Amino acid sequence: MFESLSDRFEGIFTRMRGRGRLGETEVDGVLREIRVALLEADVNFLVVKGMVARIKERCVGADLSKSLSPAQQVIKIVNEELTGVLGGEALKITYASRPPTVVLLAGLQGSGKTTTAAKLGRWFKQQGRNPLLVGADLQRPAAVEQLRVLGAQAGVPVFSAGGDPVEVAAQSLAEAQRLGRDVLVVDTAGRLSIDAELMDEVRRVSEKVTPKYTFLVIDAMTGQDAVNTAEAFHATLELDGVILTKLDGDARGGAALSVKEVVGRPIAFASTGEKLADFDVFHPERMASRILGMGDVLTLIEKAEQTYDQAEAEKAATALAEGRFTLEDFLEQMQQIKKMGPISNLVGMLPGLPKEIKQAEIDDRELGKVEALIRSMTPAERVDPAIINGSRRARIANGSGTTTSDVNMLLKQFKEVQHMMGQAGLGGALARKAKKNKKGKKGGRFTPPSN
Amino acid sequence: MELALILILVGLALLGTATAVAISLRRRRPELEAPPEAPPQLPPEAPPRPVALEEEVAPDVEPEPVAAPEPLPVDLEPEPVEVVEPEPVEGPEPVEVVEPEPVEAPPAPVRPRFRDRLGKARSLLAGYVGSILSRSSIDEETWDELEEALIRADVGVGLTSKLLDGLRDRVKSEGIKTPPELVNALKEDLTKRLAQTDEGLHHEAGAPNVWLFVGVNGVGKTTTIGKVALREAAAGRSVVMAAGDTFRAAAAEQLGLWAERVGADLVRGNEGGDPGSVVFDAVERAAARGADLVLADTAGRLHTKVNLMEELKKVRRVAERPPGRLTEVLLVIDATTGQNGLVQARQFAEAVSVTGVVLTKLDGTAKGGIVLAIEDDMGLPVKLVGLGESPEDLVDFDPEEFVDALFS
Numbered sequence: 001m002f003e004s005l006s007d008r009f010e011g012i013f014t015r016m017r018g019r020g021r022l023g024e025t026e027v028d029g030v031l032r033e034i035r036v037a038l039l040e041a042d043v044n045f046l047v048v049k050g051m052v053a054r055i056k057e058r059c060v061g062a063d064l065s066k067s068l069s070p071a072q073q074v075i076k077i078v079n080e081e082l083t084g085v086l087g088g089e090a091l092k093i094t095y096a097s098r099p100p101t102v103v104l105l106a107g108l109q110g111s112g113k114t115t116t117a118a119k120l121g122r123w124f125k126q127q128g129r130n131p132l133l134v135g136a137d138l139q140r141p142a143a144v145e146q147l148r149v150l151g152a153q154a155g156v157p158v159f160s161a162g163g164d165p166v167e168v169a170a171q172s173l174a175e176a177q178r179l180g181r182d183v184l185v186v187d188t189a190g191r192l193s194i195d196a197e198l199m200d201e202v203r204r205v206s207e208k209v210t211p212k213y214t215f216l217v218i219d220a221m222t223g224q225d226a227v228n229t230a231e232a233f234h235a236t237l238e239l240d241g242v243i244l245t246k247l248d249g250d251a252r253g254g255a256a257l258s259v260k261e262v263v264g265r266p267i268a269f270a271s272t273g274e275k276l277a278d279f280d281v282f283h284p285e286r287m288a289s290r291i292l293g294m295g296d297v298l299t300l301i302e303k304a305e306q307t308y309d310q311a312e313a314e315k316a317a318t319a320l321a322e323g324r325f326t327l328e329d330f331l332e333q334m335q336q337i338k339k340m341g342p343i344s345n346l347v348g349m350l351p352g353l354p355k356e357i358k359q360a361e362i363d364d365r366e367l368g369k370v371e372a373l374i375r376s377m378t379p380a381e382r383v384d385p386a387i388i389n390g391s392r393r394a395r396i397a398n399g400s401g402t403t404t405s406d407v408n409m410l411l412k413q414f415k416e417v418q419h420m421m422g423q424a425g426l427g428g429a430l431a432r433k434a435k436k437n438k439k440g441k442k443g444g445r446f447t448p449p450s451n
Numbered sequence: 452m453e454l455a456l457i458l459i460l461v462g463l464a465l466l467g468t469a470t471a472v473a474i475s476l477r478r479r480r481p482e483l484e485a486p487p488e489a490p491p492q493l494p495p496e497a498p499p500r501p502v503a504l505e506e507e508v509a510p511d512v513e514p515e516p517v518a519a520p521e522p523l524p525v526d527l528e529p530e531p532v533e534v535v536e537p538e539p540v541e542g543p544e545p546v547e548v549v550e551p552e553p554v555e556a557p558p559a560p561v562r563p564r565f566r567d568r569l570g571k572a573r574s575l576l577a578g579y580v581g582s583i584l585s586r587s588s589i590d591e592e593t594w595d596e597l598e599e600a601l602i603r604a605d606v607g608v609g610l611t612s613k614l615l616d617g618l619r620d621r622v623k624s625e626g627i628k629t630p631p632e633l634v635n636a637l638k639e640d641l642t643k644r645l646a647q648t649d650e651g652l653h654h655e656a657g658a659p660n661v662w663l664f665v666g667v668n669g670v671g672k673t674t675t676i677g678k679v680a681l682r683e684a685a686a687g688r689s690v691v692m693a694a695g696d697t698f699r700a701a702a703a704e705q706l707g708l709w710a711e712r713v714g715a716d717l718v719r720g721n722e723g724g725d726p727g728s729v730v731f732d733a734v735e736r737a738a739a740r741g742a743d744l745v746l747a748d749t750a751g752r753l754h755t756k757v758n759l760m761e762e763l764k765k766v767r768r769v770a771e772r773p774p775g776r777l778t779e780v781l782l783v784i785d786a787t788t789g790q791n792g793l794v795q796a797r798q799f800a801e802a803v804s805v806t807g808v809v810l811t812k813l814d815g816t817a818k819g820g821i822v823l824a825i826e827d828d829m830g831l832p833v834k835l836v837g838l839g840e841s842p843e844d845l846v847d848f849d850p851e852e853f854v855d856a857l858f859s
Contacts, residue, residue: 108812193816250755
């Protein structure tokens with residue numbers, strides 16, 4: 001029943017592309033669709049109202065460009081609005097001139113504060129800092145214990161003490177001094193925005209530690225209420241930003257849009273998985289293009305840059321170019337891809353993939369099946385799959401715990417890739433580039449492929 | 452154009468292919484579970500979530516009678532499962548300093564009702580409906596405001612227009628003239644919808660009943676189990692708690708603290724161990740002790756994670772094996788959840804045949820309207836509602852009061 005926001009927009013715009021002109025009635029129809037799409041994505045009612053009004057004004061208004069088709073114009077306007085609401089640049093973390101730099105996390109129960117604290121600790125550590133995690137959630141049973149376990153996983157020390165959260169916060173400053181820690185990440189108990197007593201407590205914690213950054217941790221699955229929560233926390237704590245958690249689900253995350261619009265503070269970080277490493281600075285322009293169905297190519301490229309082995313890639317490119325891309329190369333590439341994270345995350349970022357593939361839930365273990373198949377082949381078979389006859393097929397199937405039809409499937413698919421690569425003329429282009437770049441230049445910035 | 456672009460192009464093509472291959476393989480042989488290759492390059496600080504390798508072969512078939520019920524083996528060696536006896540609850544430690552507040556609040560004599568609890572959070576919605584009620588006649592703006600009220604309560608666009616369409620028909624056929632009549636008609640309709648379904652928690656005598664709690668991360672499963680345990684223990688049932696959340700750090704400790712408070716047995720496994728075996732041991736223990744009820748916690752999981760949902764199916768299969776009797780599978784949903792709640796409900800229901808919903812954190816500003824959408828879509832009843840932090844704040848669902856709270 002639900003289509004994702006980008007699917008919906010895609011649907012609308014595909015229909016629009018077929019039309020030459022965009023009249024006011026058409027604009028109205030499109031706006032209705034946009035409104036429903038945004039509401040289903042949990043963007044706050046009032047925020048949607050404002051956005052739709054602005055989009056309408058601009059669509060019907062004077063800035064109708066001559067060079068763009070009507071559909072392109074609407075896409076452009078919607079994109080600009082989304083990006084506008086989500087906020088220009090990513091938040092740049094700076095450090096206090098007199099350490100420690102204190103980061104305070106607050107939010108509702110279950111939004112993911114404790115996990116986020118550990119992830120932030122790990123992130124600061126990666127930035128070359130010496131963070132200390134402070135367990136000031138003395139409310140939830142075993143919350144401090146959870147932080148300790150996660151801290152140990154992240155290799156970041158944890159400080160906590162019994163008693164009063166405000167006291168713990170105060171002591172943590174001295175502890176940071178003693179341990180020579182320059183960043184403090186303070187985890188607080190989850191609290192409802194209408195709980196006056198607890199809101200007052202977190203305010204006192206904040207006064208004690210005078211945070212450089214106060215972040216509201218908010219669940220990407222939050223509905224209309226996100227706005228109320230954000231407003232209330234902002235009124236008490238003067239937020240510097242928001243951390244969006246559980247973005248790895250299929251929630252559209254409209255809450256991010258709403259909160260940004262209402263509180264006017266950027267989404268600073270986003271958490272995209274259960275592992276401590278699944279956490280990064282939030283990129284508003286990427287979220288906007290994701291919502292618009294353009295895929296998140298930038299993130300993908302960044303991931304690839306971090307994890308891909310340059311030499312391997314060159315080898316593969318050359319092999320492709322010269323038409324001798326073998327199953328062995330294919331296997332190596334798969335290993336590289338696996339390093340970039342769960343396949344389903346990656347596929348979600350790819351633009352232009354068929355919906356069928358995008359929506360299919362892909363378990364990384366299924367790639368293991370493909371791997372097992374290739375690993376059950378002899379080197380000769382990997383180089384020249386044509387020699388795989390009936391008995392070899394049976395052997396491979398046995399060796400990999402699959403069936404001969406699985407073997408056939410893989411071989412067929414592989415042949416298609418080879419064919420596709422050749423057809424796209426990708427090979428030759430890649431070879432030239434690979435040669436040109438062989439001097440070992442580190443891959444720098446570049447523009448994503450347009451599609 | 453840089454080298455990195457080349458990598459991407461190659462990578463993308465391959466990723467697409469690998470995915471396509473994987474999908475086609477899966478389609479052909481859904482029951483095949485290949486053991487994951489252990490990739491040497493896994494980041495050391497991120498231990499992969501352990502998944503039991505020995506999936507049973509036929510997924511959705513009734514639990515085949517395995518020769519004798521035996522604990523599901525995990526890895527190669529049987530997992531030590533620690534059974535924690537309830538420790539005698541110690542009296543409050545002698546404290547010299549006068550505490551400003553007692554550690555444990557005196558038990559409230561009366562269970563709070565929706566109305567008391569929700570009072571402070573209701574002002575927002577009351578605003579809209581208030582202005583609707585003060586209108587002299589039903590005009591387009593009235594309808595717009597009603598729509599806004601429903602959508603802002605997270606009822607969802609789809610159900611909202613369905614509800615309002617139905618209401619428009621009733622306005623015509625029943626001659627509804629005034630806004631108060633209109634709001635009442637809507638409330639009536641909503642209450643009727645919610646009341647159609649069976650709201651009670653099932654318990655059958657003669658075997659340890661198992662109530663399994665499932666849901667996404669952070670909705671309040673562990674806390675809910677703690678509260679249910681207190682409630683059931685107070686009602687005279689002996690309870691065993693199964694710390695089936697072996698993934699989240701310190702989840703078992705959290706449940707353990709509840710078990711101590713309740714005086715219930717806690718069965719727990721190793722961190723990262725197999726949740727199925729924890730539930731199995733809990734059922735065994737309950738049977739041996741003649742306990743009435745096993746409350747089984749599970750790790751929070753996003754419904755989009757296929758392998759984790761598979762794991763959950765397995766836990767369910769274990770839970771319904773004799774000597775246990777699985778009588779409730781409760782999906783815990785946070786009242787702040789937006790439209791994604793419906794997707795969650797569908798996925799969990801498909802995986803483990805959910806029998807009801809527990810709506811938590813309704814004491815905040817969120818209205819929890821998503822349960823209306825869930826009820827409408829799947830007929831899943833709400834059975835319990837969490838209205839606050841203290842144990843007695845977990846109450847039976849009352850459609851009328853819920854709808855009242857949505858609109859009064």
